[in-house]
Each structure stands twice: as C-alpha cells, then as structure tokens.
Amino acid sequence: MDDGEKITSNQLMAIMISTIIGIGILTLPRTVTEAVGPDGWLLVLVGGVVAIITSVVISKLGLMFPGKTMVEYSRDITTKTLGIIISLGFLTYYILFCAFEARIFAEVTKQFLLDRTPTEAIVITILFSSSYLARQDIATVGKMGQMMVPMFIIPAFLFLLPVIPELDPTNLLPFMRTSPLKFLTGLSTVVTSYLGFELLFLFQPFMARSRDSAKAMTVALTVIMLIYMLVVISAVFVFGVVEVQRLIWPTFSMYRVIEIPGAFIESIHGVMMVIWVVVVYMTLAVLFFSAVTILGRILSLKKHSFIALPLVFLIYFLALIPDNIPQVYDYLDMFSLYLGVPFGFVLPVALLIIAKVRGMGKEEGERHEKQTKKGS
Amino acid sequence: MGFLDILTAKKQKGKPELGGGKDKASSSLDKNLRYLKDKLEDCDDVIYREFSVGSRQQFRFALVFIDGLIDRNMINDDVLKSLMLEIRYANMKPGILSGDVFSLALRSALTTGEVKEEEYIDKSMISLLSGDSLILIDGYKKVLVIGSKGWPNRGVQEPQTEAVIRGSRDGFTETMRFNTALLRRRLRDPNLKIKQIKVGVRSKTDIAIAYMDNIVDKNVLKEVEKRLERINIDAVLESGYIEQFIEDSWYSPFPQIQNTERPDRVAASLLEGRVAIITDNTPFVLLVPATLNIMFQSSEDYYERWFIASFIRILRYTSAFISLILPAVYIAITSYHPGLIPTDLALYIAGTRTGVPFPAFIEAVVMELTLELLREAGIRLPGPIGQTIGIVGGLVIGQSAVQAGLVSPIMVIVVAITAIASFAVSSYSVGISFRILRFFIIILAAVLGLYGLMLGLLIILVHLCSLKSFGVSYLSPLVGNTHYEMGDTFVRVPLTAMHRRPKTLAGANMIRIRSNGEKGASVGSGGQTGGKSEQDAETDGQGGSGAGKGNIESGGRQEGGPGIGG
Numbered sequence: 001m002d003d004g005e006k007i008t009s010n011q012l013m014a015i016m017i018s019t020i021i022g023i024g025i026l027t028l029p030r031t032v033t034e035a036v037g038p039d040g041w042l043l044v045l046v047g048g049v050v051a052i053i054t055s056v057v058i059s060k061l062g063l064m065f066p067g068k069t070m071v072e073y074s075r076d077i078t079t080k081t082l083g084i085i086i087s088l089g090f091l092t093y094y095i096l097f098c099a100f101e102a103r104i105f106a107e108v109t110k111q112f113l114l115d116r117t118p119t120e121a122i123v124i125t126i127l128f129s130s131s132y133l134a135r136q137d138i139a140t141v142g143k144m145g146q147m148m149v150p151m152f153i154i155p156a157f158l159f160l161l162p163v164i165p166e167l168d169p170t171n172l173l174p175f176m177r178t179s180p181l182k183f184l185t186g187l188s189t190v191v192t193s194y195l196g197f198e199l200l201f202l203f204q205p206f207m208a209r210s211r212d213s214a215k216a217m218t219v220a221l222t223v224i225m226l227i228y229m230l231v232v233i234s235a236v237f238v239f240g241v242v243e244v245q246r247l248i249w250p251t252f253s254m255y256r257v258i259e260i261p262g263a264f265i266e267s268i269h270g271v272m273m274v275i276w277v278v279v280v281y282m283t284l285a286v287l288f289f290s291a292v293t294i295l296g297r298i299l300s301l302k303k304h305s306f307i308a309l310p311l312v313f314l315i316y317f318l319a320l321i322p323d324n325i326p327q328v329y330d331y332l333d334m335f336s337l338y339l340g341v342p343f344g345f346v347l348p349v350a351l352l353i354i355a356k357v358r359g360m361g362k363e364e365g366e367r368h369e370k371q372t373k374k375g376s
Numbered sequence: 377m378g379f380l381d382i383l384t385a386k387k388q389k390g391k392p393e394l395g396g397g398k399d400k401a402s403s404s405l406d407k408n409l410r411y412l413k414d415k416l417e418d419c420d421d422v423i424y425r426e427f428s429v430g431s432r433q434q435f436r437f438a439l440v441f442i443d444g445l446i447d448r449n450m451i452n453d454d455v456l457k458s459l460m461l462e463i464r465y466a467n468m469k470p471g472i473l474s475g476d477v478f479s480l481a482l483r484s485a486l487t488t489g490e491v492k493e494e495e496y497i498d499k500s501m502i503s504l505l506s507g508d509s510l511i512l513i514d515g516y517k518k519v520l521v522i523g524s525k526g527w528p529n530r531g532v533q534e535p536q537t538e539a540v541i542r543g544s545r546d547g548f549t550e551t552m553r554f555n556t557a558l559l560r561r562r563l564r565d566p567n568l569k570i571k572q573i574k575v576g577v578r579s580k581t582d583i584a585i586a587y588m589d590n591i592v593d594k595n596v597l598k599e600v601e602k603r604l605e606r607i608n609i610d611a612v613l614e615s616g617y618i619e620q621f622i623e624d625s626w627y628s629p630f631p632q633i634q635n636t637e638r639p640d641r642v643a644a645s646l647l648e649g650r651v652a653i654i655t656d657n658t659p660f661v662l663l664v665p666a667t668l669n670i671m672f673q674s675s676e677d678y679y680e681r682w683f684i685a686s687f688i689r690i691l692r693y694t695s696a697f698i699s700l701i702l703p704a705v706y707i708a709i710t711s712y713h714p715g716l717i718p719t720d721l722a723l724y725i726a727g728t729r730t731g732v733p734f735p736a737f738i739e740a741v742v743m744e745l746t747l748e749l750l751r752e753a754g755i756r757l758p759g760p761i762g763q764t765i766g767i768v769g770g771l772v773i774g775q776s777a778v779q780a781g782l783v784s785p786i787m788v789i790v791v792a793i794t795a796i797a798s799f800a801v802s803s804y805s806v807g808i809s810f811r812i813l814r815f816f817i818i819i820l821a822a823v824l825g826l827y828g829l830m831l832g833l834l835i836i837l838v839h840l841c842s843l844k845s846f847g848v849s850y851l852s853p854l855v856g857n858t859h860y861e862m863g864d865t866f867v868r869v870p871l872t873a874m875h876r877r878p879k880t881l882a883g884a885n886m887i888r889i890r891s892n893g894e895k896g897a898s899v900g901s902g903g904q905t906g907g908k909s910e911q912d913a914e915t916d917g918q919g920g921s922g923a924g925k926g927n928i929e930s931g932g933r934q935e936g937g938p939g940i941g942g
Binding site: 011136144148273274277 | 841
C-alpha cells in the first residue's frame with residue numbers, strides 16, 4: 001500500500017523540475033545574452049550553483065525543524081508576528097507568481113496557437129484547471145510531476161536534434177570577455193529563472209525521507225541547469241548574439257525554424273505548444289498548490305482545498321492588470337528583483353543565520369527524534 | 377469514501393443479524409412444523425413430508441425442503457429411502473433405540489455427505505431457503521440440516537465477455553460454489569482462503585472473499601472486510617451492487633474495482649496478492665485493488681510469448697488513447713490549427729468538408745452519438761437482428777450520410793477508427809469510461825482547440841493521480857518507487873524475468889520464481905511434483921507443475937478436462 005500523504009525524493013525532483021521550468025525558459029536566451037553577451041551559458045551555470053547552495057540551506061533549515069514548514073519555523077526563529085508577516089509575504093509572492101505565469105502563458109498561447117481567442121478566456125481556463133490540482137493532496141502533486149516530467153523533457157530534447165545542422169559555434173565567441181561587475185549584475189537576473197526551488201521549505205516535511213532532500217534538489221537543479229544551458233547555447237548558435245536580443249521569445253522562435261524532414265506535421269511548433277501547455281500547467285498548478293497550502297497553514301486549517309476557488313478569481317484579476325506584453329515583463333522584472341530574490345535567496349540564508357545564532361533547531365530536532373522513537 | 381460514510385453511518389445501528397439465532401427449536405414436532413408453516417405461509421414451493429421410522433413406526437419424522445432448490449434424487453435415495461427402508465434392517469429393539477434415534481439418523485442412517493445439527497429453528501429456516509433440507513424429529517430439540525442444494529444451472533461455459541484465443545475456456549457461473557471450486561482447482565494450496573459472509577437483509581446473498589493467506593496485503597484484506605460489513609442493503613442481485621458500495625470514489629468515471637468472468641485471471645490475481653470477492657448469482661467476480669494498468673492486462677498476455685504480448689499491450693494503450701482524443705484532435709486541427717498539418721492535407725480536408733452544413737464539432741458529436749446508439753441497439757437485440765443493425769448502420773451512416781453531403785467522409789473515418797479503438801480496450805468498463813470522457817474532450821477541443829484538448833487530458837490525469845483503490849494508487853506502477861513492476865505495463869517482459877510479485881499489491885512472499893535447483897524451487901501444492909509441503913515463509917506455496925524448473929504463476933495451469941458441474 002502507498003505511503004499516505006508522503007512524496008518520494010524522485011517525486012520531489014519531478015515537482016521541482018516541472019515547477020522551475022516555466023515561463024522563464026522562453027526569454028532566458030534573450031535575458032542572459034542582454035546581460036553578458038556570448039557568455040550567457042556560463043551565467044546560467046553560475047546561477048544554478050547559487051540556487052543549489054541556497055536549496056541546501058533551505059534543506060538544512062527544514063532538517064532543524066522536522067515536520068514543520070517555513071510557515072511554522074519562521075515563527076519559531078523570529079517572532080510570531082514577524083513569522084506571520086514572512087508567511088504572508090510568501091503568500092503574496094506565490095499569488096503574484098501565479099498571476100505572471102498565467103498572463104504570460106496566455107500571451108504566448110494567443111500568439112502561437114489561438115490567435116482569435118481573448119486573453120481573458122485563456123487565463124481563466126488555465127487557472128481553473130490548475131486549481132483542480134491545487135485542491136488535491138501533496139501525494140497527487142508528486143505523482144503528477146512524476147508522470148509529466150518525462151513527457152516534456154524527452155520531446156524537448158528530441159526536437160533540438162534537427163537544430164544541429166544549423167549550428168554555428170562561432171556565435172559563442174568571444175569567450176569570457178565580460179567584466180566581473182557586469183557578470184554579477186547579470187547573476188541577479190539569471191537566478192530568478194531558478195525561482196521555485198525555495199518551495200522545498202514547503203515540501204520537505206512531506207517527504208518520506210526528508211534527509212534526502214538536499215541530494216534530490218541538487219540533482220533536480222543540475223538537470224534544470226543543463227536544460228537551460230542547452231537552450232541558451234542552441235538559441236545563440238542558431239540566431240547569434242545580436243538577433244537573440246531582438247526576439248521576445250527566442251526559445252519558441254528557435255523551435256519554429258526547426259523543420260523535420262519528411263515528417264507528417266508541418267512544423268513542430270504545434271507539438272512544442274502542446275508541451276508548453278503541460279510545462280506551464282505544472283508550474284502554475286504547483287505554485288497555486290503552494291499558495292493554497294501556505295494560506296491554509298497560516299490560518300491553521302485542517303483542509304484547505306476550498307481556498308483554491310476564491311484564489312482563482314484573485315489571480316485572474318491580478319493577471320489582467322498589465323496592459324500589454326512589455327508592461328508584463330516590466331512588472332515581472334520588478335517582481336523578480338524585489339520579491340523573488342529576497343524571498344528565494346536572502347531570506348533562507350538570513351533565517352539559517354538567525355537560527356544558528358540563537359542556537360535553535362538542535363534541541364527541537366532532538367525532541368522530535370525522541371517523540372518519533374516514543375511513537376514507534 | 378466520504379459519501380459512503382454519510383450513506384451508511386445512520387443505518388449502522390439497526391443492522392439486523394442475517395443468520396437468525398433467536399428462536400430455538402422446540403421438542404415437539406408439531407410445534408416446529410407450525411412455526412415453519414406459519415413463517416412460510418403462502419409459500420407453495422415448500423414441501424412438507426411427514427413420515428414414520430422404526431420397526432413399529434414409533435418415531436415421527438418430517439422432511440421439509442423447497443421444491444426446485446434441492447437434488448430430488450438425493451433426497452429420495454439417500455434420505456427418505458435410508459430412513460424409511462434401510463433403517464429397519466438395523467438392530468432396532470424399541471427400548472434400545474428410543475433414546476437415540478436422532479444420533480442414529482445423523483450417524484448411521486443418512487447417507488449424505490453434508491449433515492449439520494441446528495439448535496435454532498429460524499437459522500435452519502434460512503438454510504432451508506438457501507436449498508438445504510430439514511429433518512425434524514419428534515421429541516428432539518434439534519433440527520438436522522442436510523446439504524442437498526441442487527438446482528438447474530447454466531453449467532460451466534466459455535466466458536462471454538473476455539474471450540481469448542489461447543487460454544482456458546471455462547468461465548464462472550451463477551453458482552458461487554462452482555466458482556470457488558474452479559479457483560480451488562487452479563490453486564491447490566492450503567493458503568487459498570475462501571471466507572464466506574452473507575450480505576443483504578432480504579436476499580442473504582452468499583459472498584466469498586478469496587485470497588492467498590501468505591501473499592495478500594493484510595491491510596487491503598481488512599479494508600475489504602470492513603467495507604463489506606458496512607453494506608446494509610435489502611438485496612444484492614449482482615456483484616455490481618457490491619462494487620458500488622465498496623469503491624473508493626463514486627464520482628470517478630473510472631472503475632476502481634476489476635470484474636472478470638475468468639477463473640484463471642482470478643487465480644493469477646490472487647497470486648499477485650489481490651483479493652477476490654465472489655458473489656452468488658453472478659458470474660462476475662470482483663478483484664481489488666485495481667489499477668488502470670491492471671485494466672489493460674488480459675490473461676492471454678501471459679500465455680502468449682512476450683513479444684506478442686508486449687506488442688498487444690502497446691496496441692491496447694494506444695487504442696485507448698486514440699479512442700479518447702482522435703475526434704477531438706480532428707476538431708481542433710480542422711477548426712483552429714490547419715497550419716499544423718501539411719498544406720496539401722489541410723486543403724484536402726477542407727475540400728471534403730465543402731458543402732457540409734455543420735461545423736466539425738456538431739458533425740463529430742452527431743456521428744459519435746449515432747455510433748453509441750448503434751452499439752447500444754446492437755447489444756439489446758437478438759443475434760440475427762443485431763446484424764441487421766450493423767448493416768443498416770454501416771450503409772446508412774457510412775455511405776448515405778456522406779453522399780447526402782451531411783457528413784464529411786474523413787469524419788466517418790475518424791469515428792470508425794475511434795469506435796474500433798475503443799473496443800480494443802480489454803476491459804469493457806474502462807473502455808466505456810474512455811468513451812464518455814471522449815465527449816468531454818471533444819467539447820473542450822471545440823471551444824479552445826489543441827489547448828483545450830491538453831487541458832482536458834491534464835485534468836483527467838490529475839484525477840487519475842488522485843484516485844486510489846483500496847489504498848493503492850490507481851496509476852501505480854507508473855508512479856511511485858516501483859521500477860520493477862514497469863516490466864508488466866506497456867511491455868510484458870518474459871515470464872522468466874518476472875521473479876517477483878508486484879510490490880504495490882502483494883504483502884509478503886515476494887519471490888515467485890526461483891532458479892533451477894534452488895531450495896524451494898518446486899515446492900508447492902501442485903499435484904505432479906509431489907513436492908515437499910514446506911509452507912514456511914520462504915516458500916510461496918504456489919502450484920509448481922513445471923518440469924523441475926522455476927515456475928511462474930499465470931493461473932492457466934489446468935490439466936484439461938471439463939469443468940465441474942457442467
């Protein structure tokens with residue numbers, strides 16, 4: 001029989017891969033190339049390493065307070081009021097994240113797949129359908145991730161194969177010509193494409209073996225890093241540094257130029273759109289699930305599936321605030337810089353330092369161990 | 377389960393005892409008979425036969441049975457004849473005998489196999505109603521219950537719903553006892569347990585729970601027993617009643633319990649650690665827990681060589697997928713994204729649709745509904761007329777509709793392929809779920825194109841992920857840490873590589889094949905090997921009939937010969 005409400009470390013990896021890869025991958029070749037030119041792939045690599053280190057920090061925090069999510073241990077580490085403020089901050093962050101995800105998804109889908117469907121219709125349908133997963137328990141989310149990850153990773157890799165003849169490796173030159181300062185500024189942008197990994201603070205207590213979380217996160221983030229690097233390198237190979245910066249969604253444009261010789265389908269961008277729906281659905285649904293869970297935990301509710309539906313409408317209105325695509329991206333940049341980086345990278349490190357300074361966690365962990373021993 | 381709780385919680389208190397056990401039998405024959413005649417008033421199928429036994433006819437007996445439910449030859453030859461004639465030849469000095477005619481009848485006179493003493497008259501009445509005969513003797517406070525069940529039955533025939541090319545031809549029948557015998561013939565193992573309970577206040581239907589004691593997951597078994605006990609219904613007429621009462625989610629379109637007519641399939645499932653629920657009066661046996669993957673398996677998959685079996689498995693999964701999405705894909709592509717297919721093809725499809733007065737969505741829904749109508753009509757009609765329906769359907773819908781310009785020929789092809797694909801799914805109940813969900817996806821594709829189609833598939837997948845059957849994930853082994861079991865999903869690895877039972881289902885004794893010469897390799901209860909009877913935790917206790925080689929369960933290991941009861 002199954003292990004109740006627990007997820008395995010494979011499932012955690014799947015959740016992470018499917019959550020982190022989202023709308024960011026569309027613009028990634030452009031943003032990194034704008035920042036550091038042909039060294040973009042290196043920036044992606046360094047950004048990945050930063051994300052891995054931070055996720056190890058989060059994993060440490062989670063092990064210090066076993067069975068507790070961020071919502072609970074932020075109260076323990078700081079004060080009750082501050083903890084609630086932090087949790088509310090996270091809630092806002094995820095709700096806004098969902099809104100951006102839904103809006104950009106709608107814009108892309110409208111442009112490439114459904115040119116006469118209103119944006120509102122696409123936003124509300126993706127929100128409603130992802131709220132269905134947000135209503136389920138964590139085990140379902142884990143299983144869903146496990147089912148979906150192979151479904152989008154394998155085809156995405158396969159469809160890159162026809163790009164090979166069009167590659168121009170000289171596009172990657174010159175190598176390492178960016179100044180360290182420029183590189184650092186670029187880093188603050190690129191780490192935001194790894195946002196989502198901080199969800200570990202929410203999922204770790206649900207793991208069957210939460211000790212494995214750091215390992216699982218490292219593997220998951222490495223896979224994501226490789227995928228990102230592959231996308232950046234192939235986009236730069238195909239278009240060159242200058243042209244990549246002129247495209248809104250270089251990743252899609254890249255798949256659009258690919259033609260499979262002798263294939264039944266005219267161009268694979270239709271298939272890519274289908275995969276795109278899956279990718280965004282998973283990201284959105286997991287973020288949505290997290291928002292619902294955080295709100296439920298702040299209010300200490302036993303069941304929180306009913307929160308999902310009201311949130312749909314809130315996210316819907318938030319998603320429709322920007323007037324056009326450039327404005328969406330302006331807001332998104334602000335969001336990533338002022339909410340994403342602090343909550344994803346700064347806060348976990350700060351919490352760990354405070355906890356260490358206050359000498360917390362140790363006795364908590366021991367007490368928990370004793371309790372589990374008693375229980376068994 | 378929540379819904380079931382609400383349904384059954386209130387009734388829980390007043391659940392009556394089904395077996396009787398309130399009224400004791402009296403020592404007076406007349407009183408007992410009056411009790412029975414009183415209770416069974418206007419039941420003209422009950423026959424009372426009063427007679428006297430003994431050299432001077434000094435003991436008054438009465439035989440009560442229900443006409444049609446009993447074996448008349450047996451009652452005449454082994455009960456009446458023995459008691460009335462042969463008992464006279466015995467040493468019957470009145471004085472000696474008078475004290476103990478009851479035990480004489482029980483021990484020496486009745487030449488039948490199954491006789492029970494019963495203290496309670498109401499209990500024995502229930503036995504009477506289920507086909508036993510009662511012998512009441514004046515002066516004794518007990519009733520003799522003779523197992524004399526024998527009624528006209530269909531006999532063991534080939535299953536109608538799960539025909540196979542290769543595999544045993546015997547199927548379950550309406551009589552539960554034959555069904556358990558068919559199982560016992562395949563698994564001659566003391567660990568095959570068959571527990572009987574009665575469900576239904578009025579029908580008092582016999583239900584047997586069969587499982588392999590040292591393989592089954594005890595939690596699942598407990599859960600099955602708990603859920604069966606909770607049923608409080610007047611009558612159970614078919615195993616479908618049981619299924620709907622014990623399933624996990626009543627709101628799911630997917631069946632969470634497997635049903636089968638094939639004894640070999642049940643035997644194989646028991647060896648995987650599953651639990652069978654055999655209901656009287658129906659040939660359909662329920663198997664729990666069930667997963668989607670199990671629904672796509674057929675017993676034949678294990679009898680054919682693995683290449684063929686794997687090919688057919690992939691075919692089945694593909695056909696289920698086709699039956700789910702093909703019309704929706706057609707609608708999405710023709711009405712939203714003609715650019716995704718080659719220009720020539722897009723132009724050709726557009727050409728065939730010229731003059732068709734309906735949008736693709738209406739066209740598809742009408743055609744699909746017509747097809748469902750044809751299917752339903754074909755089932756209800758007797759054989760010869762059923763063929764007529766086929767011809768009428770094929771001609772009218774296939775040709776005339778196209779000639780009249782109401783439907784495009786490609787739509788007919790799409791609908792036909794969908795129909796064929798949906799019938800290729802091995803489980804009828806899952807095939808039907810996919811057919812229903814097809815309409816849901818068609819609507820989504822008509823509204824939102826390929827995007828809607830994907831949303832529909834994702835919602836179905838989320839639902840499947842959340843679904844459980846008796847604690848087992850419905851999508852296992854595709855989800856969870858079960859890499860080993862992947863060998864029995866889309867492909868079926870060679871039998872010799874299926875060393876272990878599925879971890880998600882079985883609770884203990886995971887090894888099912890041992891290599892040649894290893895200890896315990898041929899241990900089992902199989903008749904031919906005459907194996908040692910080591911039934912410890914190490915041995916699996918499965919019937920080993922291979923020539924000294926490691927053997928695998930498959931359920932199809934019968935030695936031929938007609939099934940019992942036929």
